[in-house]
Amino acid sequence: MRLSVIGCGYLGAVHATAMASIGHDVVGFDVDAEKISRLSSGDAPFFEPGFDALLRDTLATGRLRFSTDTSDLASARVHFIAVGTPQSEDGDGADMRFVDAAVRSLLPVLSEGDLVVGKSTVPVGTAQRLAEMVAPTGALLMWNPEFLREGFAVEDTLQPDRIVYGTSHSGGPEVAVLDEVYAKALDAGIPRLVTDYATSELVKVAANAFLATKISFINAMSEIADATGADVTQLADAIGYDVRIGRRFLNAGVGFGGGCLPKDIRAFAARGEELGHGRALRFLREVDEINLRQRSRLVDVVTEELGGSVAGRRIAILGLAFKPNSDDTRDSPALDIATRLHGLGADVIAYDPEAIETARRVRPHLHFAQTLDEALSGAEATVVVTEWDQFRQLDPDTTSQLVAETRIIDGRNCLDAQRWRAAGWSYRGLGRR
Ligand code: UGA
Numbered sequence: 001m002r003l004s005v006i007g008c009g010y011l012g013a014v015h016a017t018a019m020a021s022i023g024h025d026v027v028g029f030d031v032d033a034e035k036i037s038r039l040s041s042g043d044a045p046f047f048e049p050g051f052d053a054l055l056r057d058t059l060a061t062g063r064l065r066f067s068t069d070t071s072d073l074a075s076a077r078v079h080f081i082a083v084g085t086p087q088s089e090d091g092d093g094a095d096m097r098f099v100d101a102a103v104r105s106l107l108p109v110l111s112e113g114d115l116v117v118g119k120s121t122v123p124v125g126t127a128q129r130l131a132e133m134v135a136p137t138g139a140l141l142m143w144n145p146e147f148l149r150e151g152f153a154v155e156d157t158l159q160p161d162r163i164v165y166g167t168s169h170s171g172g173p174e175v176a177v178l179d180e181v182y183a184k185a186l187d188a189g190i191p192r193l194v195t196d197y198a199t200s201e202l203v204k205v206a207a208n209a210f211l212a213t214k215i216s217f218i219n220a221m222s223e224i225a226d227a228t229g230a231d232v233t234q235l236a237d238a239i240g241y242d243v244r245i246g247r248r249f250l251n252a253g254v255g256f257g258g259g260c261l262p263k264d265i266r267a268f269a270a271r272g273e274e275l276g277h278g279r280a281l282r283f284l285r286e287v288d289e290i291n292l293r294q295r296s297r298l299v300d301v302v303t304e305e306l307g308g309s310v311a312g313r314r315i316a317i318l319g320l321a322f323k324p325n326s327d328d329t330r331d332s333p334a335l336d337i338a339t340r341l342h343g344l345g346a347d348v349i350a351y352d353p354e355a356i357e358t359a360r361r362v363r364p365h366l367h368f369a370q371t372l373d374e375a376l377s378g379a380e381a382t383v384v385v386t387e388w389d390q391f392r393q394l395d396p397d398t399t400s401q402l403v404a405e406t407r408i409i410d411g412r413n414c415l416d417a418q419r420w421r422a423a424g425w426s427y428r429g430l431g432r433r
Pocket residue numbers: 121146147148149150151208211215248249250251252253254255256257258259260261264322323324
């Protein structure tokens with residue numbers, strides 16, 4: 001089937017490539033000429049495991065191309081909207097400019113029987129509004145939220161947990177068209193739910209709100225664990241055995257960041273207020289506050305460990321990405337903590353296996369190490385803020401040869417505390433004895 005994907009960021013570039021890899025004929029569109037030129041030459045503009053290889057292999061099939069020219073979209077029958085919905089500059093709501101512009105740019109090429117499929121995360125009510133914009137062309141609109149995680153984007157796109165179709169009337173001809181697009185996943189038994197527009201929009205924000213709440217719940221427990229001498233990791237293990245609770249997303253630490261969870265819970269709370277039901281989502285404000293407090297708590301722990309002031313002290317920051325296996329530093333707790341410690345006068349040196357260039361673009365004043373050893377050398381405190389395998393696998397004995405002082409602060413509770421203590425280190429986590 002001939003498809004177009006508007007917006008070639010993490011979501012769109014992976015979606016376009018994955019759809020072409022399973023046999024569709026796809027054109028990916030973006031207004032950013034540099035991004036399009038890199039994608040066209042098989043050079044991924046971001047780090048995503050498995051994506052580089054899939055991109056190169058799929059370009060070689062001739063079924064995938066990228067363009068900045070809207071006239072190239074005309075031959076497609078199904079158009080996916082995969083542009084960003086960042087937080088507005090003047091509030092907590094979502095900035096809908098890119099989605100609106102994407103749909104407007106499609107209007108001249110749409111005709112009877114075409115399908116516009118929204119994948120972006122949007123405030124509930126958006127699909128109905130866009131359907132009205134599209135209606136005069138004779139095309140139909142569906143909402144098909146995306147649940148991919150960075151770091152697992154290819155896998156999540158090709159084998160999602162579920163597929164949701166939001167439509168204005170259940171069982172219309174558009175369902176059969178989208179079924180054809182996703183035939184491979186549907187044949188493999190992946191559940192597919194057909195809902196109304198509002199439900200499909202809410203599925204996405206509700207899922208992210210639930211995940212954010214789960215993380216903030218365990219982070220609140222970590223604060224209480226610190227106050228009482230309990231261990232939050234053992235607590236999470238113990239409650240996680242209850243299948244109704246589950247252990248995943250119960251890792252306490254410096255909290256959630258990235259281009260999705262933080263802005264999505266803010267936009268959802270803001271939408272609740274617009275709908276006159278702010279009370280129902282007020283808890284999300286608390287979820288956000290707990291999350292941001294974790295960053296301050298970590299800075300306080302580092303300060304305390306260094307005897308009350310970080311000024312002039314050499315601090316190795318291990319991690320800049322908002323999570324491992326990504327080079328994304330949007331709303332990253334790691335980058336925020338590095339920036340705050342630097343602001344307090346610390347001699348910060350930061351290292352990340354993939355995110356140094358993205359971090360440097362937004363925080364050029366920070367000092368970045370070329371290698372992990374360079375970051376560790378002479379450190380008076382070592383602070384782990386992104387749980388890359390490379391940091392989890394650090395050997396306390398070898399590491400102690402590099403640092404000036406054997407003091408480790410584990411902002412992701414990802415190290416074996418006993419092992420580090422046994423090797424003579426002072427170890428601090430968040431909510432861990
Ligand atoms: C999230 C959702 O998990 C995806 O399902 C969704 O499609 C995506 O947002 C989106 O809206 O596009 P992502 O932002 O890639 O995906 O990252 P997550 O794996 O959800 O992690 C988010 C943050 O939570 C990271 O900073 C991570 O370090 C943190 N986290 C995660 C914790 O602090 N503790 C945990 O136990 C788990």
